[in-house]
Amino acid sequence: MNIIQEFDTIAAISTPLGTGGVGVIRISGEKSFEITDKIFTGKITPKMICHGWIKNGEKKIDEVVVLPFKNPNSYTGEDVIEIQCHGGLNVVRNILELVLKTGARMAERGEFTKRAFLNRKLDLSQAEAVADLIHSKTQNFAIQSAKNLSGVLSVKVNEIKKDIFETLSKIVAGIDFPEDVKEPEYEDLIKDFELQIGKIDNILTGAKSSNIMRQGIKIAIVGKPNVGKSSLFNTLLSLDRAIVTEIAGTTRDVLTETLDLGIPVTLIDTAGIREDENIDKVEEIGIEYSKQAAKEADLVIFMYDITCGLKEADKLILDFIKNKKHIIIANKCDLVSQRPENTICISAKSEIGIEELKEKIKGIILEFSPEDMEFVTNNRQQDCLEKARESLIQAYEAAKVKELQDLISIDVKQALLCLDEITGEVITDDILNNIFENFCIGK
Ligand SMILES: Nc1nc2c(ncn2[C@@H]2O[C@H](COP(=O)(O)OP(=O)(O)O)[C@@H](O)[C@H]2O)c(=O)[nH]1
Numbered sequence: 001m002n003i004i005q006e007f008d009t010i011a012a013i014s015t016p017l018g019t020g021g022v023g024v025i026r027i028s029g030e031k032s033f034e035i036t037d038k039i040f041t042g043k044i045t046p047k048m049i050c051h052g053w054i055k056n057g058e059k060k061i062d063e064v065v066v067l068p069f070k071n072p073n074s075y076t077g078e079d080v081i082e083i084q085c086h087g088g089l090n091v092v093r094n095i096l097e098l099v100l101k102t103g104a105r106m107a108e109r110g111e112f113t114k115r116a117f118l119n120r121k122l123d124l125s126q127a128e129a130v131a132d133l134i135h136s137k138t139q140n141f142a143i144q145s146a147k148n149l150s151g152v153l154s155v156k157v158n159e160i161k162k163d164i165f166e167t168l169s170k171i172v173a174g175i176d177f178p179e180d181v182k183e184p185e186y187e188d189l190i191k192d193f194e195l196q197i198g199k200i201d202n203i204l205t206g207a208k209s210s211n212i213m214r215q216g217i218k219i220a221i222v223g224k225p226n227v228g229k230s231s232l233f234n235t236l237l238s239l240d241r242a243i244v245t246e247i248a249g250t251t252r253d254v255l256t257e258t259l260d261l262g263i264p265v266t267l268i269d270t271a272g273i274r275e276d277e278n279i280d281k282v283e284e285i286g287i288e289y290s291k292q293a294a295k296e297a298d299l300v301i302f303m304y305d306i307t308c309g310l311k312e313a314d315k316l317i318l319d320f321i322k323n324k325k326h327i328i329i330a331n332k333c334d335l336v337s338q339r340p341e342n343t344i345c346i347s348a349k350s351e352i353g354i355e356e357l358k359e360k361i362k363g364i365i366l367e368f369s370p371e372d373m374e375f376v377t378n379n380r381q382q383d384c385l386e387k388a389r390e391s392l393i394q395a396y397e398a399a400k401v402k403e404l405q406d407l408i409s410i411d412v413k414q415a416l417l418c419l420d421e422i423t424g425e426v427i428t429d430d431i432l433n434n435i436f437e438n439f440c441i442g443k
């Protein structure tokens with residue numbers, strides 16, 4: 001059976017826009033070979049790397065290699081051409097423009113992967129893993145996403161679907177052929193449902209960690225002005241991002257940057273919190289933002305200046321964040337000889353104790369999200385799993401009170417439909433468009 005769907009021919013630049021070693025223009029669709037043939041001096045031979053020039057009439061654009069893929073053996077399942085040219089911004093743009101003029105249409109976001117899904121080269125959870133892999137902010141999440149791309153989640157979901165389908169077949173056989181097939185015992189149905197719910201729960205246990213891995217956690221550095229918050233922010237990022245001066249009230253805005261500590265960390269530098277008649281309007285607003293940032297953070301690093309000790313003003317801030325997960329650190333320990341116990345003493349300026357602090361933060365992060373998880377899922381997949389679970393619970397409850405099996409079968413079918421949505425067997429256009437809108441152009 002030919003499952004390849006007919007679409008128009010699309011093209012896009014598949015490498016990041018900017019200068020680089022190579023740039024790739026990807027063309028997919030029925031006319032991709034024909035279009036390339038018109039602008040390429042070499043001979044296009046499938047499964048071969050073809051060398052030549054891209055020419056616009058007599059004008060040479062670039063010396064390139066062309067990779068031709070004949071359907072269905074390509075990323076999208078269609079005829080695909082990849083043109084590898086020199087990686088200058090204008091080179092790739094010139095070639096793309098020429099390809100578009102010669103008969104292709106500009107691809108939409110994620111359209112190549114969407115076609116791959118529609119042509120059954122990937123199921124939906126694998127297609128989503130492609131986006132995760134590209135957008136992963138940490139190495140760890142990239143590895144987890146690659147597992148899904150290889151189909152780990154789909155295999156597990158299909159296994160559960162098979163189980164549920166077997167239960168459904170038993171029920172339906174009893175209903176359709178009452179004379180020949182006995183309806184299944186309620187006890188057996190209950191056992192089946194319990195097992196299936198357990199398997200779904202197993203995937204869902206990783207849901208919270210998945211979300212943290214995907215979105216990361218927010219860490220806010222708070223404390224009085226001048227204790228060294230911005231210095232620590234810069235040191236942790238190994239960047240001179242925030243302005244550091246000896247003038248209290250230097251930081252007036254909330255600054256954020258991301259940091260890879262196994263999961264993405266959004267590090268937030270805040271304006272020092274103080275109550276003073278002399279502060280101006282801008283600083284006052286900054287302080288309000290700081291308080292807000294502290295409230296919204298998953299973890300707060302509270303910092304004080306060890307040369308001044310823990311003063312009343314520090315205690316007020318500590319009191320403000322006491323119900324949040326927090327770490328207390330004493331800064332400027334390069335200036336003192338005595339260091340208090342049970343407190344992390346650092347010097348943001350001389351980079352003393354920074355590794356220890358990072359380890360401490362990593363330890364807390366691990367509580368949020370274990371390093372190796374069996375499955376990562378996204379919100380959509382979690383939603384489908386939850387709905388499937390609810391239907392199975394209803395079937396389970398109904399089996400316990402020996403409800404008519406005809407009625408039980410409705411919930412079982414519903415559970416199957418919800419799981420079908422994960423891999424994309426059942427899917428609406430809206431959901432599909434929503435998923436692929438989050439892709440980049442050229443993927
Ligand atoms: N000696 C010493 N000075 C520091 C240290 N950290 C920050 N400072 C200084 O303290 C002042 C205030 O630092 P800053 O990072 O702007 O503090 P913030 O107002 O809390 O953001 C600057 O002059 C820094 O150079 C440290 O660990 N040791």
Ligand SMILES: [Mg+2]
Nearest residue numbers: 229230250251
């Ligand atoms: Mg500052």
